[in-house]
Amino acid sequence: MPGRRNPLLTFLFAALILLFTGGPVALALYGSLVPDRILLDPNRSVLSEGPSLESYRYVFTGELPASYRQASANRAMISDAARQVPQSLVNSSIIALSAMLLNMLLGAPAAFIYARHAFPGKKLSFMFLILSPLVPAIALVTPIYMMLEGLGLTGTRIGIILVHTAKALPFTVLILSVFFRKMPQELFEAAVLDHCSRLQAFLRVALPLALPSIGATGLFAFMLSYSEFMFSMVLSGDAATRPVSVVMAALARNTDVSWSLLNTAIFIAIVPTLVLVVLVWRFVVEGLLNGSVKG
Protein backbone atom coordinates (compact mmCIF):
# COMPACT_ATOMS: atom_id res chain seq x y z
CA MET A 1 0.00 0.00 0.00
CA PRO A 2 1.35 3.39 -0.95
CA GLY A 3 1.21 6.51 1.18
CA ARG A 4 3.19 8.21 3.88
CA ARG A 5 3.89 6.32 7.07
CA ASN A 6 4.61 7.62 10.47
CA PRO A 7 7.05 5.13 12.04
CA LEU A 8 6.07 6.12 15.57
CA LEU A 9 2.38 5.53 14.85
CA THR A 10 3.15 2.20 13.19
CA PHE A 11 5.13 1.15 16.21
CA LEU A 12 2.34 2.24 18.55
CA PHE A 13 -0.31 0.27 16.64
CA ALA A 14 1.91 -2.78 16.46
CA ALA A 15 2.55 -2.60 20.20
CA LEU A 16 -1.18 -2.30 20.94
CA ILE A 17 -2.02 -5.30 18.76
CA LEU A 18 0.76 -7.34 20.33
CA LEU A 19 -0.32 -6.40 23.85
CA PHE A 20 -3.96 -7.31 23.26
CA THR A 21 -3.52 -10.55 21.34
CA GLY A 22 -0.31 -11.83 22.89
CA GLY A 23 -0.57 -10.42 26.41
CA PRO A 24 -2.70 -13.12 28.05
CA VAL A 25 -0.59 -15.85 26.44
CA ALA A 26 2.61 -14.21 27.68
CA LEU A 27 1.08 -14.38 31.14
CA ALA A 28 0.61 -18.12 30.72
CA LEU A 29 4.24 -18.51 29.76
CA TYR A 30 5.29 -16.49 32.80
CA GLY A 31 3.00 -18.48 35.08
CA SER A 32 4.34 -21.78 33.80
CA LEU A 33 7.92 -20.87 34.68
CA VAL A 34 7.26 -19.71 38.23
CA PRO A 35 6.07 -21.88 41.15
CA ASP A 36 2.76 -20.95 42.80
CA ARG A 37 4.25 -19.62 46.01
CA ILE A 38 6.01 -16.87 44.05
CA LEU A 39 3.16 -16.36 41.59
CA LEU A 40 0.65 -15.50 44.32
CA ASP A 41 3.01 -13.39 46.40
CA PRO A 42 2.86 -9.75 45.28
CA ASN A 43 6.28 -9.00 46.77
CA ARG A 44 8.22 -11.63 44.85
CA SER A 45 8.68 -12.19 41.15
CA VAL A 46 10.54 -14.50 38.79
CA LEU A 47 13.72 -12.61 39.67
CA SER A 48 13.83 -13.89 43.25
CA GLU A 49 14.43 -17.55 42.31
CA GLY A 50 14.89 -17.62 38.57
CA PRO A 51 12.65 -19.54 36.17
CA SER A 52 11.97 -23.20 36.88
CA LEU A 53 11.10 -25.96 34.43
CA GLU A 54 9.73 -28.29 37.13
CA SER A 55 6.17 -28.24 35.84
CA TYR A 56 7.28 -29.03 32.30
CA ARG A 57 9.34 -31.96 33.59
CA TYR A 58 6.28 -33.30 35.43
CA VAL A 59 4.03 -33.16 32.35
CA PHE A 60 6.47 -35.12 30.19
CA THR A 61 8.12 -37.50 32.69
CA GLY A 62 5.78 -37.65 35.69
CA GLU A 63 8.52 -36.53 38.06
CA LEU A 64 6.88 -34.52 40.85
CA PRO A 65 8.16 -30.95 41.31
CA ALA A 66 10.22 -30.60 44.48
CA SER A 67 7.81 -28.13 46.07
CA TYR A 68 5.00 -30.70 46.08
CA ARG A 69 7.05 -33.49 47.61
CA GLN A 70 7.24 -31.86 51.03
CA ALA A 71 5.09 -33.40 53.77
CA SER A 72 2.85 -30.35 54.06
CA ALA A 73 2.19 -29.99 50.33
CA ASN A 74 -1.37 -30.19 49.02
CA ARG A 75 -1.41 -33.24 46.76
CA ALA A 76 -4.65 -32.12 45.11
CA MET A 77 -2.66 -29.40 43.36
CA ILE A 78 -1.11 -32.05 41.13
CA SER A 79 -3.49 -33.46 38.56
CA ASP A 80 -3.04 -36.53 36.41
CA ALA A 81 -4.88 -34.69 33.65
CA ALA A 82 -1.74 -32.64 33.05
CA ARG A 83 0.08 -35.84 32.12
CA GLN A 84 -2.49 -36.56 29.39
CA VAL A 85 -1.57 -33.37 27.55
CA PRO A 86 1.08 -34.86 25.19
CA GLN A 87 -1.16 -37.76 24.06
CA SER A 88 -4.14 -35.43 23.71
CA LEU A 89 -2.08 -33.19 21.41
CA VAL A 90 -1.54 -36.17 19.11
CA ASN A 91 -5.27 -36.96 19.18
CA SER A 92 -6.25 -33.37 18.49
CA SER A 93 -3.79 -33.11 15.60
CA ILE A 94 -5.18 -36.26 13.95
CA ILE A 95 -8.78 -35.13 14.42
CA ALA A 96 -8.26 -31.53 13.36
CA LEU A 97 -6.08 -32.38 10.34
CA SER A 98 -8.65 -34.90 9.13
CA ALA A 99 -11.48 -32.40 9.56
CA MET A 100 -9.41 -29.82 7.68
CA LEU A 101 -8.62 -32.12 4.73
CA LEU A 102 -12.20 -33.39 4.51
CA ASN A 103 -13.50 -29.83 4.53
CA MET A 104 -11.23 -28.75 1.69
CA LEU A 105 -12.00 -31.87 -0.36
CA LEU A 106 -15.76 -31.86 0.14
CA GLY A 107 -16.31 -28.11 0.36
CA ALA A 108 -14.37 -26.73 -2.61
CA PRO A 109 -16.43 -28.39 -5.42
CA ALA A 110 -19.71 -27.36 -3.79
CA ALA A 111 -18.51 -23.78 -3.28
CA PHE A 112 -17.42 -23.62 -6.94
CA ILE A 113 -20.81 -24.81 -8.19
CA TYR A 114 -22.66 -22.36 -5.96
CA ALA A 115 -20.49 -19.46 -7.07
CA ARG A 116 -20.44 -20.16 -10.80
CA HIS A 117 -23.56 -22.11 -11.77
CA ALA A 118 -27.31 -21.67 -11.87
CA PHE A 119 -29.27 -24.87 -11.40
CA PRO A 120 -32.62 -26.02 -10.03
CA GLY A 121 -32.61 -26.31 -6.24
CA LYS A 122 -29.69 -23.92 -5.83
CA LYS A 123 -31.36 -21.46 -3.52
CA LEU A 124 -32.98 -24.15 -1.41
CA SER A 125 -29.84 -26.21 -0.87
CA PHE A 126 -27.72 -23.10 -0.25
CA MET A 127 -30.21 -21.85 2.31
CA PHE A 128 -30.11 -25.26 3.97
CA LEU A 129 -26.33 -25.00 4.26
CA ILE A 130 -26.40 -21.44 5.60
CA LEU A 131 -29.16 -22.06 8.11
CA SER A 132 -27.98 -25.45 9.39
CA PRO A 133 -25.43 -24.05 11.89
CA LEU A 134 -28.18 -21.91 13.46
CA VAL A 135 -29.32 -24.54 15.93
CA PRO A 136 -27.13 -24.32 19.04
CA ALA A 137 -24.94 -27.39 19.35
CA ILE A 138 -25.99 -28.03 22.96
CA ALA A 139 -29.50 -28.92 21.83
CA LEU A 140 -28.14 -31.47 19.34
CA VAL A 141 -25.63 -33.23 21.56
CA THR A 142 -28.06 -35.90 22.79
CA PRO A 143 -29.52 -36.97 19.41
CA ILE A 144 -26.12 -36.92 17.69
CA TYR A 145 -24.65 -39.01 20.49
CA MET A 146 -27.47 -41.56 20.16
CA MET A 147 -27.07 -41.65 16.38
CA LEU A 148 -23.32 -42.23 16.52
CA GLU A 149 -23.76 -44.74 19.31
CA GLY A 150 -26.02 -46.70 16.94
CA LEU A 151 -23.28 -46.58 14.30
CA GLY A 152 -20.69 -47.73 16.84
CA LEU A 153 -18.68 -44.52 16.45
CA THR A 154 -18.67 -43.23 20.03
CA GLY A 155 -15.38 -43.45 21.87
CA THR A 156 -13.50 -43.26 18.57
CA ARG A 157 -11.73 -40.46 16.76
CA ILE A 158 -13.84 -41.10 13.64
CA GLY A 159 -17.05 -39.97 15.33
CA ILE A 160 -15.46 -36.69 16.43
CA ILE A 161 -13.95 -36.14 12.97
CA LEU A 162 -17.36 -36.64 11.37
CA VAL A 163 -19.08 -34.14 13.66
CA HIS A 164 -16.33 -31.53 13.33
CA THR A 165 -16.27 -31.86 9.54
CA ALA A 166 -20.02 -31.37 9.32
CA LYS A 167 -19.88 -28.41 11.72
CA ALA A 168 -17.28 -26.56 9.64
CA LEU A 169 -18.56 -27.44 6.14
CA PRO A 170 -21.29 -24.76 5.87
CA PHE A 171 -18.74 -22.06 6.67
CA THR A 172 -16.16 -23.58 4.33
CA VAL A 173 -18.63 -23.55 1.44
CA LEU A 174 -19.86 -20.03 2.25
CA ILE A 175 -16.39 -18.51 2.53
CA LEU A 176 -14.98 -20.33 -0.50
CA SER A 177 -17.91 -19.34 -2.68
CA VAL A 178 -17.13 -15.71 -1.88
CA PHE A 179 -13.63 -16.26 -3.30
CA PHE A 180 -14.81 -18.20 -6.36
CA ARG A 181 -17.32 -15.42 -7.11
CA LYS A 182 -14.58 -12.81 -7.08
CA MET A 183 -12.62 -14.51 -9.86
CA PRO A 184 -12.81 -12.64 -13.16
CA GLN A 185 -15.57 -13.96 -15.43
CA GLU A 186 -13.25 -13.70 -18.47
CA LEU A 187 -11.13 -16.56 -17.15
CA PHE A 188 -14.06 -18.92 -17.29
CA GLU A 189 -15.28 -17.59 -20.64
CA ALA A 190 -11.82 -18.34 -21.99
CA ALA A 191 -12.04 -21.82 -20.51
CA VAL A 192 -15.36 -22.41 -22.29
CA LEU A 193 -13.90 -21.19 -25.58
CA ASP A 194 -11.09 -23.70 -25.14
CA HIS A 195 -13.71 -26.45 -24.78
CA CYS A 196 -12.98 -27.02 -21.14
CA SER A 197 -15.52 -29.19 -19.37
CA ARG A 198 -16.92 -28.06 -16.05
CA LEU A 199 -14.52 -30.35 -14.25
CA GLN A 200 -11.55 -29.06 -16.23
CA ALA A 201 -12.55 -25.44 -15.59
CA PHE A 202 -12.67 -26.26 -11.91
CA LEU A 203 -9.43 -28.24 -11.73
CA ARG A 204 -7.31 -26.17 -14.13
CA VAL A 205 -8.64 -22.63 -13.65
CA ALA A 206 -10.53 -22.16 -10.41
CA LEU A 207 -8.64 -24.48 -8.08
CA PRO A 208 -5.09 -23.19 -8.66
CA LEU A 209 -6.28 -19.59 -8.31
CA ALA A 210 -8.23 -20.34 -5.14
CA LEU A 211 -5.53 -22.38 -3.40
CA PRO A 212 -4.60 -19.65 -0.91
CA SER A 213 -8.24 -19.14 0.01
CA ILE A 214 -8.75 -22.89 0.29
CA GLY A 215 -5.74 -23.00 2.61
CA ALA A 216 -7.20 -20.22 4.75
CA THR A 217 -10.61 -21.88 4.98
CA GLY A 218 -8.98 -25.24 5.71
CA LEU A 219 -7.22 -23.53 8.57
CA PHE A 220 -10.60 -22.35 9.82
CA ALA A 221 -11.88 -25.94 9.85
CA PHE A 222 -8.73 -27.01 11.66
CA MET A 223 -9.15 -24.41 14.38
CA LEU A 224 -12.87 -25.05 14.78
CA SER A 225 -12.11 -28.71 15.36
CA TYR A 226 -9.11 -28.08 17.60
CA SER A 227 -10.98 -25.81 20.00
CA GLU A 228 -14.39 -27.55 19.92
CA PHE A 229 -15.22 -28.86 23.36
CA MET A 230 -18.70 -30.24 23.77
CA PHE A 231 -18.84 -32.93 21.11
CA SER A 232 -15.21 -33.81 21.78
CA MET A 233 -16.08 -34.47 25.38
CA VAL A 234 -19.26 -36.47 24.78
CA LEU A 235 -17.86 -38.54 21.92
CA SER A 236 -14.32 -39.25 23.13
CA GLY A 237 -13.65 -42.27 25.28
CA ASP A 238 -10.60 -42.89 27.44
CA ALA A 239 -7.35 -40.91 27.49
CA ALA A 240 -6.22 -42.59 24.25
CA THR A 241 -8.83 -40.72 22.16
CA ARG A 242 -9.33 -37.58 24.26
CA PRO A 243 -8.49 -34.33 22.45
CA VAL A 244 -6.72 -31.33 23.98
CA SER A 245 -9.83 -29.23 24.63
CA VAL A 246 -11.30 -31.94 26.88
CA VAL A 247 -8.09 -32.48 28.86
CA MET A 248 -7.57 -28.75 29.27
CA ALA A 249 -11.13 -28.16 30.42
CA ALA A 250 -10.71 -30.90 33.03
CA LEU A 251 -7.58 -29.11 34.28
CA ALA A 252 -9.19 -25.66 34.20
CA ARG A 253 -12.27 -26.80 36.13
CA ASN A 254 -10.19 -28.41 38.85
CA THR A 255 -10.02 -25.48 41.26
CA ASP A 256 -7.31 -27.12 43.38
CA VAL A 257 -4.82 -27.59 40.62
CA SER A 258 -1.70 -25.49 40.81
CA TRP A 259 -1.63 -22.35 38.67
CA SER A 260 1.83 -23.14 37.54
CA LEU A 261 0.87 -26.61 36.31
CA LEU A 262 -2.24 -25.28 34.56
CA ASN A 263 -0.22 -22.59 32.80
CA THR A 264 2.36 -25.17 31.78
CA ALA A 265 -0.35 -27.32 30.22
CA ILE A 266 -1.79 -24.29 28.43
CA PHE A 267 1.56 -23.35 27.03
CA ILE A 268 2.41 -26.86 25.87
CA ALA A 269 -0.97 -27.06 24.16
CA ILE A 270 -0.45 -23.73 22.39
CA VAL A 271 3.00 -24.09 20.93
CA PRO A 272 2.66 -26.94 18.37
CA THR A 273 -0.64 -25.56 17.10
CA LEU A 274 0.73 -22.09 16.80
CA VAL A 275 3.70 -23.36 14.84
CA LEU A 276 1.38 -25.24 12.48
CA VAL A 277 -1.00 -22.30 12.04
CA VAL A 278 1.85 -19.90 11.35
CA LEU A 279 3.47 -22.29 8.86
CA VAL A 280 0.23 -22.82 6.93
CA TRP A 281 -0.58 -19.14 6.98
CA ARG A 282 2.92 -17.98 6.03
CA PHE A 283 3.89 -20.50 3.39
CA VAL A 284 0.61 -21.67 1.96
CA VAL A 285 -1.67 -18.68 2.12
CA GLU A 286 0.66 -15.71 1.92
CA GLY A 287 3.17 -17.44 -0.33
CA LEU A 288 0.54 -18.34 -2.87
CA LEU A 289 -1.16 -14.98 -2.66
CA ASN A 290 2.03 -13.10 -3.36
CA GLY A 291 3.12 -15.48 -6.10
CA SER A 292 0.28 -16.61 -8.27
CA VAL A 293 -2.62 -14.23 -7.91
CA LYS A 294 -0.98 -10.85 -7.76
CA GLY A 295 2.01 -11.45 -10.01
Next chain:
Amino acid sequence: MWTTQRFPAIWLLPALLPVALMTIYPIAYALWTSMHSVLLLFPDTPFTGIDNYVRVVKSGYFLDALYNSLLFTAIAAPLVVVLGTLTALFLQRRFLGSKIVRSIVLLPWVLPGAISAVLWIWVFHPSFGVLNGTLRALGAIDGSIPWLTSPKLALISVVVAHVWTQIPFAVVLIMAALSAINSETLEAAAIDCRSPARRFRHVILPEIKPMIVVLLIYNALAAFTTYDLVYAMTGGGPGTATTLLSFQIWKESFSMYDFGTGSAVAFIVVAISAVMILAITRALPSDLFEGD
Protein backbone atom coordinates in the same frame (compact mmCIF):
# COMPACT_ATOMS: atom_id res chain seq x y z
CA MET B 1 -22.37 -18.08 -14.92
CA TRP B 2 -23.26 -21.43 -16.40
CA THR B 3 -26.81 -22.73 -16.34
CA THR B 4 -27.55 -26.38 -15.80
CA GLN B 5 -30.93 -28.05 -15.94
CA ARG B 6 -30.05 -30.89 -13.61
CA PHE B 7 -29.11 -30.66 -9.94
CA PRO B 8 -25.31 -31.17 -9.91
CA ALA B 9 -25.44 -33.92 -7.29
CA ILE B 10 -21.87 -35.20 -7.71
CA TRP B 11 -20.53 -31.74 -6.88
CA LEU B 12 -22.86 -30.93 -4.05
CA LEU B 13 -23.71 -34.12 -2.21
CA PRO B 14 -20.24 -34.64 -0.69
CA ALA B 15 -20.78 -31.37 1.15
CA LEU B 16 -24.52 -31.61 1.70
CA LEU B 17 -24.72 -35.20 2.97
CA PRO B 18 -22.48 -34.88 6.07
CA VAL B 19 -24.25 -31.65 7.02
CA ALA B 20 -27.65 -33.27 6.49
CA LEU B 21 -26.64 -36.28 8.57
CA MET B 22 -25.65 -34.06 11.48
CA THR B 23 -28.63 -31.72 11.27
CA ILE B 24 -31.88 -33.18 9.92
CA TYR B 25 -32.44 -36.03 12.35
CA PRO B 26 -30.91 -34.28 15.39
CA ILE B 27 -32.93 -31.10 14.76
CA ALA B 28 -36.12 -33.09 14.23
CA TYR B 29 -35.41 -34.96 17.45
CA ALA B 30 -34.76 -31.72 19.36
CA LEU B 31 -37.95 -30.19 17.94
CA TRP B 32 -39.90 -33.27 19.06
CA THR B 33 -38.31 -33.01 22.51
CA SER B 34 -39.22 -29.34 22.81
CA MET B 35 -42.90 -30.22 22.44
CA HIS B 36 -42.88 -33.11 24.92
CA SER B 37 -42.19 -33.32 28.59
CA VAL B 38 -38.85 -35.12 28.64
CA LEU B 39 -37.51 -35.46 32.15
CA LEU B 40 -34.70 -37.79 33.09
CA LEU B 41 -36.52 -39.27 36.08
CA PHE B 42 -39.78 -40.05 34.27
CA PRO B 43 -39.84 -42.64 31.48
CA ASP B 44 -43.10 -41.26 30.03
CA THR B 45 -42.79 -38.40 27.56
CA PRO B 46 -46.32 -36.98 27.14
CA PHE B 47 -47.02 -34.46 24.39
CA THR B 48 -47.27 -30.98 25.84
CA GLY B 49 -47.46 -28.76 22.76
CA ILE B 50 -46.07 -25.31 23.38
CA ASP B 51 -46.12 -25.64 27.18
CA ASN B 52 -42.33 -25.77 27.34
CA TYR B 53 -42.04 -22.58 25.28
CA VAL B 54 -44.59 -20.80 27.45
CA ARG B 55 -42.75 -21.90 30.59
CA VAL B 56 -39.46 -20.50 29.23
CA VAL B 57 -40.91 -17.16 28.18
CA LYS B 58 -42.67 -16.74 31.53
CA SER B 59 -39.67 -17.83 33.59
CA GLY B 60 -37.82 -15.40 35.81
CA TYR B 61 -34.58 -15.52 33.85
CA PHE B 62 -35.94 -15.15 30.30
CA LEU B 63 -36.13 -11.37 29.89
CA ASP B 64 -32.82 -10.75 31.65
CA ALA B 65 -31.03 -13.47 29.70
CA LEU B 66 -32.50 -12.31 26.38
CA TYR B 67 -31.50 -8.72 27.09
CA ASN B 68 -27.98 -9.76 28.08
CA SER B 69 -27.57 -11.96 25.01
CA LEU B 70 -28.78 -9.24 22.63
CA LEU B 71 -26.59 -6.62 24.29
CA PHE B 72 -23.60 -8.98 24.25
CA THR B 73 -24.12 -9.72 20.54
CA ALA B 74 -24.77 -6.10 19.61
CA ILE B 75 -21.48 -5.02 21.20
CA ALA B 76 -19.27 -8.02 20.43
CA ALA B 77 -20.08 -8.85 16.79
CA PRO B 78 -19.54 -5.38 15.26
CA LEU B 79 -16.52 -4.84 17.51
CA VAL B 80 -14.87 -8.02 16.20
CA VAL B 81 -15.50 -7.03 12.59
CA VAL B 82 -14.29 -3.43 13.02
CA LEU B 83 -11.19 -4.34 15.04
CA GLY B 84 -10.46 -7.26 12.72
CA THR B 85 -10.71 -5.07 9.63
CA LEU B 86 -8.54 -2.32 11.15
CA THR B 87 -5.92 -4.86 12.22
CA ALA B 88 -5.96 -6.55 8.81
CA LEU B 89 -5.55 -3.20 7.02
CA PHE B 90 -2.69 -2.32 9.33
CA LEU B 91 -0.98 -5.69 8.92
CA GLN B 92 -0.91 -5.25 5.15
CA ARG B 93 1.95 -2.84 5.71
CA ARG B 94 5.46 -4.14 5.85
CA PHE B 95 7.55 -2.84 8.72
CA LEU B 96 10.30 -4.15 10.96
CA GLY B 97 8.82 -7.14 12.77
CA SER B 98 5.58 -7.19 10.78
CA LYS B 99 5.87 -10.93 10.26
CA ILE B 100 6.13 -11.53 13.98
CA VAL B 101 3.08 -9.37 14.66
CA ARG B 102 1.15 -11.28 11.97
CA SER B 103 1.92 -14.56 13.71
CA ILE B 104 1.18 -13.32 17.24
CA VAL B 105 -2.25 -12.11 16.09
CA LEU B 106 -3.21 -15.73 15.42
CA LEU B 107 -2.50 -16.77 19.03
CA PRO B 108 -5.99 -16.48 20.55
CA TRP B 109 -7.28 -18.75 17.81
CA VAL B 110 -5.50 -21.84 19.04
CA LEU B 111 -7.11 -21.84 22.48
CA PRO B 112 -10.29 -23.68 23.46
CA GLY B 113 -12.91 -21.50 25.22
CA ALA B 114 -12.30 -22.94 28.68
CA ILE B 115 -8.61 -22.03 28.44
CA SER B 116 -9.22 -18.51 27.15
CA ALA B 117 -11.43 -18.04 30.19
CA VAL B 118 -8.59 -19.08 32.52
CA LEU B 119 -6.21 -16.62 30.85
CA TRP B 120 -8.69 -13.75 31.14
CA ILE B 121 -9.55 -14.49 34.76
CA TRP B 122 -5.81 -14.16 35.26
CA VAL B 123 -6.02 -10.67 33.72
CA PHE B 124 -9.20 -9.47 35.46
CA HIS B 125 -8.78 -11.14 38.87
CA PRO B 126 -9.45 -8.49 41.57
CA SER B 127 -6.45 -9.32 43.80
CA PHE B 128 -3.97 -11.32 41.67
CA GLY B 129 -5.03 -9.92 38.29
CA VAL B 130 -2.52 -8.23 36.02
CA LEU B 131 -4.85 -5.38 35.10
CA ASN B 132 -5.36 -4.25 38.70
CA GLY B 133 -1.70 -4.90 39.44
CA THR B 134 -0.61 -2.67 36.58
CA LEU B 135 -3.09 0.09 37.46
CA ARG B 136 -1.91 -0.06 41.07
CA ALA B 137 1.74 0.12 40.05
CA LEU B 138 0.99 3.15 37.88
CA GLY B 139 -0.73 4.77 40.82
CA ALA B 140 -4.06 5.06 38.96
CA ILE B 141 -6.04 3.23 41.63
CA ASP B 142 -5.59 2.47 45.31
CA GLY B 143 -7.64 -0.62 46.02
CA SER B 144 -8.82 -2.98 43.34
CA ILE B 145 -11.45 -2.61 40.61
CA PRO B 146 -13.99 -5.48 40.77
CA TRP B 147 -13.81 -6.32 37.06
CA LEU B 148 -15.73 -9.58 37.31
CA THR B 149 -18.00 -8.88 40.25
CA SER B 150 -19.62 -5.55 39.39
CA PRO B 151 -22.54 -6.02 36.95
CA LYS B 152 -21.53 -3.45 34.30
CA LEU B 153 -17.80 -4.20 34.40
CA ALA B 154 -18.42 -7.95 34.29
CA LEU B 155 -20.30 -7.66 30.99
CA ILE B 156 -17.53 -5.48 29.55
CA SER B 157 -14.89 -7.94 30.74
CA VAL B 158 -16.54 -10.95 29.12
CA VAL B 159 -17.08 -8.97 25.90
CA VAL B 160 -13.34 -8.16 25.84
CA ALA B 161 -12.44 -11.82 26.35
CA HIS B 162 -14.93 -12.95 23.69
CA VAL B 163 -13.70 -10.38 21.17
CA TRP B 164 -10.15 -11.55 21.87
CA THR B 165 -11.05 -15.14 20.93
CA GLN B 166 -12.72 -14.09 17.66
CA ILE B 167 -10.24 -11.49 16.35
CA PRO B 168 -7.77 -13.86 14.60
CA PHE B 169 -10.36 -15.44 12.33
CA ALA B 170 -11.65 -11.99 11.33
CA VAL B 171 -8.11 -10.79 10.61
CA VAL B 172 -7.28 -13.87 8.52
CA LEU B 173 -10.45 -13.62 6.41
CA ILE B 174 -10.20 -9.87 5.83
CA MET B 175 -6.50 -10.16 4.94
CA ALA B 176 -7.32 -12.92 2.48
CA ALA B 177 -10.08 -10.76 0.96
CA LEU B 178 -7.76 -7.73 0.81
CA SER B 179 -5.06 -9.74 -0.93
CA ALA B 180 -7.54 -10.99 -3.50
CA ILE B 181 -8.22 -7.42 -4.70
CA ASN B 182 -6.86 -6.85 -8.16
CA SER B 183 -3.59 -4.92 -7.91
CA GLU B 184 -4.53 -2.78 -10.93
CA THR B 185 -7.60 -1.57 -9.06
CA LEU B 186 -5.38 -0.52 -6.18
CA GLU B 187 -2.92 1.28 -8.45
CA ALA B 188 -5.72 3.18 -10.14
CA ALA B 189 -7.16 4.06 -6.76
CA ALA B 190 -3.80 5.33 -5.55
CA ILE B 191 -3.77 7.79 -8.46
CA ASP B 192 -7.42 8.83 -8.28
CA CYS B 193 -7.89 9.12 -4.53
CA ARG B 194 -5.39 11.00 -2.43
CA SER B 195 -6.87 10.44 1.00
CA PRO B 196 -6.54 6.92 2.42
CA ALA B 197 -9.91 7.18 4.15
CA ARG B 198 -11.73 7.91 0.89
CA ARG B 199 -9.71 5.24 -0.90
CA PHE B 200 -10.89 2.75 1.71
CA ARG B 201 -14.51 3.83 1.45
CA HIS B 202 -14.82 3.93 -2.32
CA VAL B 203 -12.39 1.27 -3.51
CA ILE B 204 -11.42 -1.22 -0.82
CA LEU B 205 -14.67 -1.46 1.12
CA PRO B 206 -16.85 -2.44 -1.87
CA GLU B 207 -14.33 -5.18 -2.70
CA ILE B 208 -14.30 -6.74 0.76
CA LYS B 209 -17.96 -6.09 1.58
CA PRO B 210 -19.22 -9.64 0.92
CA MET B 211 -16.57 -10.95 3.28
CA ILE B 212 -17.54 -8.39 5.93
CA VAL B 213 -21.16 -9.52 5.69
CA VAL B 214 -20.14 -13.16 6.07
CA LEU B 215 -17.98 -12.27 9.05
CA LEU B 216 -20.70 -10.22 10.69
CA ILE B 217 -23.21 -13.05 10.34
CA TYR B 218 -20.72 -15.57 11.66
CA ASN B 219 -19.86 -13.36 14.61
CA ALA B 220 -23.44 -12.53 15.44
CA LEU B 221 -24.14 -16.26 15.57
CA ALA B 222 -20.98 -16.97 17.54
CA ALA B 223 -21.76 -14.27 20.10
CA PHE B 224 -25.43 -15.18 20.41
CA THR B 225 -24.73 -18.87 21.00
CA THR B 226 -21.55 -18.66 23.06
CA TYR B 227 -21.75 -19.96 26.57
CA ASP B 228 -18.57 -21.68 27.71
CA LEU B 229 -16.23 -18.69 27.86
CA VAL B 230 -18.67 -16.42 29.67
CA TYR B 231 -19.80 -19.12 32.04
CA ALA B 232 -16.26 -20.12 32.95
CA MET B 233 -15.37 -16.50 33.66
CA THR B 234 -18.33 -15.32 35.71
CA GLY B 235 -20.73 -18.23 36.16
CA GLY B 236 -23.45 -15.93 34.78
CA GLY B 237 -23.10 -13.48 37.65
CA PRO B 238 -22.91 -11.20 39.47
CA GLY B 239 -26.64 -11.73 39.95
CA THR B 240 -27.84 -12.22 36.38
CA ALA B 241 -25.57 -9.57 34.81
CA THR B 242 -23.83 -12.01 32.44
CA THR B 243 -26.45 -14.78 32.23
CA LEU B 244 -26.86 -15.49 28.53
CA LEU B 245 -29.85 -17.15 26.88
CA SER B 246 -27.68 -19.79 25.20
CA PHE B 247 -26.38 -20.89 28.57
CA GLN B 248 -29.92 -21.65 29.72
CA ILE B 249 -30.12 -24.47 27.15
CA TRP B 250 -27.28 -26.19 28.94
CA LYS B 251 -28.66 -25.37 32.37
CA GLU B 252 -32.17 -26.69 31.68
CA SER B 253 -30.93 -29.82 29.92
CA PHE B 254 -27.88 -30.95 31.81
CA SER B 255 -28.24 -29.36 35.22
CA MET B 256 -32.04 -29.60 35.68
CA TYR B 257 -32.33 -32.68 33.40
CA ASP B 258 -35.39 -31.11 31.78
CA PHE B 259 -34.54 -31.80 28.14
CA GLY B 260 -37.91 -30.58 26.83
CA THR B 261 -37.46 -27.11 28.26
CA GLY B 262 -33.80 -27.05 27.21
CA SER B 263 -34.76 -27.74 23.59
CA ALA B 264 -37.48 -25.09 23.78
CA VAL B 265 -34.86 -22.49 24.77
CA ALA B 266 -32.71 -23.74 21.89
CA PHE B 267 -35.44 -23.11 19.33
CA ILE B 268 -36.16 -19.68 20.75
CA VAL B 269 -32.45 -18.98 20.20
CA VAL B 270 -32.77 -20.35 16.63
CA ALA B 271 -35.74 -18.09 15.87
CA ILE B 272 -33.93 -15.00 17.13
CA SER B 273 -30.73 -15.94 15.25
CA ALA B 274 -32.72 -16.33 12.02
CA VAL B 275 -34.24 -12.88 12.45
CA MET B 276 -30.76 -11.51 13.14
CA ILE B 277 -29.29 -13.04 9.97
CA LEU B 278 -32.19 -11.71 7.94
CA ALA B 279 -31.71 -8.23 9.41
CA ILE B 280 -27.97 -8.26 8.62
CA THR B 281 -28.46 -9.38 5.01
CA ARG B 282 -31.18 -6.73 4.54
CA ALA B 283 -29.16 -3.93 6.12
CA LEU B 284 -25.99 -4.77 4.18
CA PRO B 285 -27.13 -5.99 0.77
CA SER B 286 -24.51 -7.87 -1.18
CA ASP B 287 -24.84 -10.25 -4.10
CA LEU B 288 -24.04 -13.14 -1.78
CA PHE B 289 -27.53 -14.53 -1.37
CA GLU B 290 -28.97 -13.65 -4.76
CA GLY B 291 -29.98 -16.61 -6.82
CA ASP B 292 -28.98 -14.89 -10.08
